[in-house]
Amino acid sequence: MSRFSTSFVSLKDRLSDAEWQTRVNLAACYRLLDRFGMTDLIYNHITAQIPGKPGSLLINLYGLLYKEITASSLVEIDYDGNILHKQDTDYGINKSGYVIHGCIHRARPNVHCVIHTHTRAGMAVSAMRGGLLPLTQTATRFHGHLAYHEFEGPAVDLAEQERLVRDLGEHNAMVLRNHGLLVACASIPQALNLMYQLEMSCRAQVDALSAGGLEAVSLPSREVLERSAHLYQPGTRRPYGELEWHAMLRLLESDPGGYPPYDS
Template sequence: MNHLPESETVLREQLAAAYRLAAMMGWEDTIYTHFSVRLPGAGEPRFLINPFGLMFDEICASDLIVVDVNGRVLDGKSDYNLAGFTIHSAVHMARDDAHCVMHTHTLAGMAVVACERGLLNLNQISTEFHDRLGYHEYEGVAFNLEERARIQTSLGNNIALMLKHHGLLSVGQSVADAFQIMFYLNRACEIQLATAQLASLSPINEIPDSLAEHVCGQFKGVEHERHVVWDAWVRKLDRLDPSYKD
């Protein structure tokens, strides 16, 4: 089911809330990394993204700029991060269902994407990504628009992407979906990083593929709960600092 609101105002507030929540969780990388959400309407995709130069914890709904897949700023006076545009436009061009795209450079995420085997089935959380996680080879900073086609191929129909030696990416039909996917992908990476620290004390046991597939199916059956959790996150943010709506 597509939960995407029709109002640009609502989308702006939701995306700004995602930035503020990400800052609370320590996901930011100063003024780098980026979240985007596609705006409704026919024709070539247009999407909201953060203007270059703002920290996550200061982004407001009115700060977000509208960009098309050709790189034109359609609304807003500020410039954007070129690497961010390359990555986000690639996904928005290829996936009609990927209304929201989130990209992070977290410590745990960047540690796991540096590992040859990537994300392992070490815990219940990681099984949500069993056969639903793509991998993209590192090509340097994403300034080359020709890389978009390769990002699209690497992502395929998956819900998330491991950008090797770079970071994490999640996609969703709404801000709520993409945020929850990123939350649990990053949490799975944090658990893997913690588990690796214990490897010298005790062997690490992975969940068998057959069981991981079963649990992944269970998670698919309750994906509607992502919006319930998102509403709870937003209520928390509203109690702490509702200025993201400005």
């Protein structure tokens, strides 16, 4: 069999129930980002903490499409990118994955999932001097709750980790200038929901500004923006993404694309 095959031995009976469920959810998250058009060939990453294994993360094999990722194909690494377990394959991991993700997981123990994307709209907004504007109801949730990190080139320098953590602070979403988007949340469902909302905000902004620039759009009042943003913050109402997750799984499982099962 090819050393670059996408068929892997199931790990279901070798892992704890908690780790297996995390793997299933993370694989589903990868598939959903593909479903929503938020992938970049074989690049980018979604990481998740492994329950009961402090300091261990799950990440994708570097070379698989998001729609090919399964629970068993995910790689166990530590915060420094050392591979603790992976399938017998020539696929490895991308250094940028742990440079960006590992430091956030280490600095924020309450963060159990980090998603980073290079979408067309996300990159476009990341290059705008004004960043994300509160043009829509979706975008208002990020008003005053969105971090920014200046571009330092491809994320392969470990020295950048300190600045990534500093710039993210206690926020759950960040724009990487001239680069892309990032969210860091308490669960996989919450991270998927937040990235979806951030991406939709960016797409709406690109569409609105293309119709005539800043002079053609209107912004809500400061009072409305602050009240709206507050309603979406963690602990204010329900944890957004948890209720939506079951619907997202139904969407994925009914997809006619013929993908192999992600929970294998």
